[in-house]
Amino acid sequence: MRGAFSSAQRAPAPRAPLPSIGRRRAARAPRPLPPPPRAAQPQQQPKQHQPQQHREPQIMQIESISEDDESAAPPPGVRDPFAHIVPYAPYGIRRDPNKLVVFAIPPASLHSPLDDVLRCPDIRHLPRLAPRPNPLLLRHKDLGCVFDGDRVALNVVSYAAAAHAGAGAPQQPGGGDDGGGGAGSFAAEAVAGPEGEVEDAVAAAAAAARAVPVAAAAAAAAAAVRAAPAAAAAATEAAEEAGQHVLRARHGHYVELPPLPCQQAGGCRVVVPLPTFAMRAGVRDTVYFAPEKVTAAIVTTGGIVPGMNDVVSAMVQRLGMYGVPEGQILGIRYGFEGFYSRSHTPQHLSPRCMDTLHLSGGSCLGSSSPLPRADEASLRLRRDAVAQRLRDWGINVLLVVGGEGGTALSADLARWCALEELDCAVVCVPKSIDNDFLLLDRSIGFDTAVEQAQRALIAAKTEASSALRGIGLVKLFGRRSGFLTMQAALASGVVDVCLIPEVKIDVDLLLSHMRRLLEEKGHAVVCVAEGAGQDLLYKPGEPRPMDEAGNPVLRDIGARLRSLFKSGALGEVDLKVIEPKHLVEATPSGASDHVLAKTLGHHAVDAAFAGFTGVVCGVVNGHHCLLPAPVVTQSYKTVHPGGRAYNRLRTTTGQPF
Structure with missing residues (x-):
């Protein structure tokens, strides 16, 4: 397997390691991407299929595409495939730490119009692309395919019990069992859809619902149901005349509420409306790229997570199944830096060498942080350098495995390619x-990370229970979202206190609870996310610095808790501190992440061949779908402190906060 990513010498045997691009460039006249010899395919490809020759771009000679980073107007006569996404992503493609977006999603029902769909941008209109039968389906007739008309419901919990449907009472919504806060049990949660992060938005949403005549009719119907059966029938008729669908269930009436308009919901939370459906992911019967003309590049960006190699392996194998020649599948080294750094030459990837890649952790291509955001001029310069390399190397399929920064940059590159009418499809997994992408049920690596974090918590339990007045303190990932910490605490069953960024830490209440635990049990296990308690580490009004990637710099909450527990407020304690961060992120993926990563890698290649660009592949409500990248990167998903998942955690641990 090592030979697939090394710069070994060329050998005549068919299964010899492929040479690196840098070695080929030194041996022949300078060319951007001369294909290596293909012993298994001796027949040469026609010249028009080879990438065009261009000069090597110098980064300092590349001018920025526009003075404004994200508001560049398309040239006259050029269609912007991202124009229809603006209402669904009003805050751009990069997360603003001062805004938390929640979605108002109409619940799917038999009455929902199928054209109310969150459409994905595409480049099918470009003159160099033409529809053709999918060669994958010709080779694998039993594979099955999906169509652009297939739909995935973004909000599947459609109805609220009439006892809770009154918009006048701001009920605290439940949230999903997965911890992401699903579309909820109460009517007020229709404002949040599958994310469930409503908290202080519920009151404003209920007020808006009362202002809508249709919602008022539904609320009147619900109130009448509680009042008298005769009045309920009359109110039901009024609601039906107002356009509401009222279902009669076995144990009562269920009233469907209308979607709410986009509004500022109070504080930093903003409600954004979304359509009812998303587009389903999978193999299309029609593709827009000829496999023999495709030059694909694969990039891994950001911090490593379990399952990255699984995605790379799945992408390379899927490209081979479509018929892309081996010499035209490139692995970009060390993230997007491999595009503009001369010290990192891309590597040829082969499906023959992917058999055991998924058994190792990390990233075989190397990974680095996305382009820095602190200096906008530098960001545009490097972004344009990456875009110029896409043009010079003839890359028309770019597959990215990345976090929020890598996904945002992918959307940026996709729009640039579309406005320049460059036939390059950009798709991201x-x-x-932290499992903090909006709308998505889970991201690759999350389940494996929970499993590894659980082992650290069980070890902390052993250490703490074996010591006199022992305290086991485990610090886990979770910059702004506490999903990993919460799920690991629930899975282990040994945690006494779980601290997440969404819930402020009351120091007096924490110490009081810890004293009670030490008196009753003789030990305690504390699990804390790295982003928890940041308000304790900054003075009121003190500005919080940002790193080069645009994320707030976190101060060490673990050190603060250590000093707090050792301050004498708990008496003599034996403190054991475990920080398994690198153990969690560097481990090979587990069974569920193997399946998820392989499936998403296949879907990414399928979406690129189908002509979609600037999209992400993910799981929503248990179904695989395609989503525009700006929609899922404009904010981040958080644990709802009033949801069922966090209440289940409190019940399990017994903590009072």
Whole structure:
């Protein structure tokens, strides 16, 4: 397997390691991407299929595409495939730490119009692309295919019990069992859809619902149901006349509420409306790229997570199944830096060498942080350098495995290619060890990270219970979202206190609870996310610095808790501190992540061949779908402190906060 990613010398045997691009460039006249010899395919490809020759771009000679980073107007006569996404992503493609977006999603029902769909941008209109039968389906007739008319419901929990449907009472919504806060049990949660992060938005959403005549009719119907059966029938008729669908269930009436308009919901939370459906992911019967003309590049960006190699392996194998020649599948080294750095030459990838790649952790291509955002001029310069390399190397399929930064940059590159009418499809597979992508059920690597974090918590339990007044303190990932910490605490069953970024830490209440635990049990296990308690580490009004990637710099909450527990407020304690961060992120993926990563890798290649660009592949409500990248990167998903998942955690641990 090592030979697939090394710069070994050329050998005549068919299964010899492929030479690196840098070695080929030194041996012949300078060319951007001369294909290596293909012993298994001796017949040469026609010249028009070879990438065009261009000069090597110098980064300092490349001018920025526009002075404004994201608001560049398309040239006259050029269609912007991202124009229809603006209402669904009003805050751009990069997360703003000062805004938390929640979605208002109409619940899917038999009455939902199928054209109310979150359409994905595409480049099918470009003159160099033409529809043709999918060669994959010709080779594998039993594979099955999906169509652009196939739909995935973004909000499948459609109805609320009439006892809770009154918009006047701001009920605290439940949230999903997965911890992401699913579309909820109460009517007020229709404002949040599958994300469930409503908290202080519920009151404003209920007020808006009362202002809508249709919603008022539904609320009147619900109130009448509680009042008298005769009045309920009359109110039901009024609601039906107002356009509401009222279902009669076995144990009562269920009233469907209308979607709410986009509004500022109070504080930093903003409600954004979304359509009812998303487009389904999978193999299309029609493709827009000829496999023999495709030059594909694969990039892994950001921090490593379990399953990255699985995605790379799946992508390379899927490209081979479509018929892309081996010499035209490139692995970009060390993230997007491999595009503009002369010290990192791309490597040829072969499906023959992917058999055991998924058994190792990390990234075989190397990974680095996305382009820095602190300096906008530098960002545009490097972004344009990457875009110029796409043009010079003849890359028309770019597959990215990245976090929020890599996904945002992918959307940026996709729009640039579309406005320049460059036939390059950019598709991203989102990865996040925090599981904080909007709308998505889970990201690759999350389940494996929970399993590894659980082992650290069980070890902390053993250490703490074996010591006199022992405390086991485990610090895990979770910059702004506490999904990993919460799920690991639930899975282990040994945690006494779980601290996440979404819930402020009351120091007095924490110490009081810890004293009670030490008196009753003789030990305690504390699990904390790295982003928890940041308000304790900054003075009021103190500005919080940002790193080069645009994320807030976190101060060490573990050190603060250590000093707090050792301050004497708990008496004599034996403190054991475990920080398994690198153990969690560097481990090979587990069974569920193997399946998820392979499936998403296949879907990414399928979406690129189908002509989609600037999209991500993910799982929503258990179904694989395609989503525009700006929609899922404009904010981040958080644990709802009033949801069922966090309440289940409190019940399990017994903590009072």
